[in-house]
Amino acid sequence: MSQELKVELEGVSREAIGGVIEQEELESVGAPPARVGFWVFIAGEVIILLSLIASAIYFRLTYPHWHETSTFTNVIISTINTFILLTGSLTAVLAHHFAFADAWKKARRYLLLTMLCGLAFVGMKAYEYSLEIQHGFYPNTDPFWMFYYTITGIHGLHVFAGACILFGVWLYVRKTKSKYAVENAALYWHFVDVVWLYIFPMFYLT
């Protein structure tokens, strides 16, 4: 071992030194951290929503008026909202596709479109709430409305958070061109979309 190496390795015990290695020999261990970390985060989110849905089912078993109360919900607005969310998923997939094809202009355009879908959903939802409140249905009216407001409210917050994430990523990738940022934003969008596909039949089509 050369003199230079010894100086650099000061403070390290002698038996610890193996030799010299090229930087390239160390690369590519495991999956990208950004992808793994985000899936772990999504797993946590899924369980939060699942627990709420499970609690709703638990209450529903002992509440005889669940079905008749659910007929007061607005199926037209929620159906439109379902289409908005699904369209957003399509544009999210396209954004992901173009990002990995290095077509960044298109990718960013689709990110923005997905974000607009999110904002449209939140707007429609707010309008729907206002109708329901006008008709005298409050969170403390009965177990159905209690869960309706809590679960759709939390879902709505997630959609809004998704729109914020998409906007942030839209800004972020302009310079960094980070594919995983686009992938994670799209993944988050799909997550809020899939959750809605459980909420929609649970409260509107029951």
Add this chain to the structure above:
Amino acid sequence: MTMGTAETSWVKRYLFSTDHKVIGKQYLLTGLFMALIGGILAVAFRTNLAAPGVLSDSAYLRLVTYHGTIMFFWVAMPVLLGGFGNLLIPLMIGARDMAFPTLNMLSYWTFVVSTIVLILSFFVPGGGFSGGWTIYPPLSAMPEAFLGEHLGTILFLFAVALEFASMLMGGVNFIATIITMRTKGLSFFRLPLMIWMQLIASVLFLLSVTPLIAGAFMLMMDIFAGTHFFTVTAEHTGNPILFQHLFWFFGHPEVYVILFPALGIIAEIFPANTRRPFFSYKTLVWTGIIAGILSFVVWAHHQFVAGINPYSAIWFSIFTVAISVPFSIALVVMGLSLVNGSIRFTAPMVWAVGAYAMFIIGGLTGLPLGAFTSDIYFHDTYFVVAHFHYTVFTIAVLSAIAGLYYWFPKWFGRQLNETFGKWHAILTLIFYNGFAFPGFFLGLAGHPRRYASLGFFEYLHEYQWIHVMMTVSTYLLFATQLVFAVYFIYAIFKGKKVEDPNPWKATTLEWLAPSPPPHLNWGNTHPIVEHDPYEYAVNGELKAKGMDFLPQGKLYVLKKSEAEKQEQEG
């Protein structure tokens, strides 16, 4: 990459640092500071038990609530996960930092905010929350129905929520780091046991705390939106038992979230101080995984007398007794790791052996609580209090301090005094048993928990002297830890410097780095793993050289790439 710290401001280097070692030390010191507060609370309410009337009944309940919450969420978790996890994971897997350093910093500062909110909640008008660390509704959902401390309750819940958010950020970071940042040659079944235990703990936390977050949403709706998820009134029937389910679905795995890192600490100290390989590495890993899975189906053993279906109680009893099988195997494997070893009774080893022995008491006394027939008698008595102090105190204090003595030279580059450490261990063990062990007898005598004094219970008056004894032990225990706290701070700045970066002659990767490790840990070298983690008692060439251990990996000097060379010349 160069050895040493890049030139940055003091604030960036020590306060808002993204370096896992700085964050780990911040967590550690914040956790130890909160331990001091939790200890003071314990001393205060134990005084009331020995001499009733020192505190009002509501003050007693408030102190007990804060003691439990602080010791779980503000001591055990930040020290064992935030502190030990952050300080050890990158070093032990040969990484330069965590996967998401900025998230890591955010996690710590969220924790600081949660700490401040918690302390604030104690001092607002009306006082802090006093319904127990389990935050059961209606005590938490309808504060006006209890002691009238509305603002304190809301701030308390808010502080706990922030703490969970902080630990979730940390957990995601731990999982991603362990999966993706392992160095070359470090396959999953070569990971040091501490890393396995941190991984299992992080996964358990992620899967168990999320249902409680859902429960917390519903609780917040009850408080702010007037819903009736958990509260019962004349017109509305909520379901308070549902909250108990959501809470204990978290609460029981949570105990293992802090237990696993504690077992990991012992599993690291044992091989290094017995100079023999761990008895059966894979057994401990698999028992950890199996116990982790089983921990999700035992939660209702906390609710046997809460009005759950007696038939479901049978199943929860069976699973609870079943979970003692993997844990028994784990403890047996640890015990067998001592057999035929050349045991060196260093200070960390004395602590680890003490913790190991106390775990056995804690585990065995869990069985009568898990079987529902006996639990109906023991439920909510001092037997439970003694049982969970034998587990949780062992985890959060004995194991954590064992780890502090063991890794102190690595983290701070200085040595804690060996004789001091051994006396500290012995005194702690004596006083700890003095305050915790009599609880079993009080419980057998039918002494209920959570009462400020024995006033109502004439049949217990003859046991008042036991309370006095327990309180005196608590004083002495607290005094011992105070002395240690002062010495600990002194040693960080003025302790004897370590000359050998590997003072215990241990095998795992962190001991290859200088003590304390520089920013980015490895300088212009990189560790590569070549062996299993606990290759002690080796023969052949190394033995001839006077070495009885084979380090898990070696440091390789990185050749400068062409681009770096040009940059330096230019």
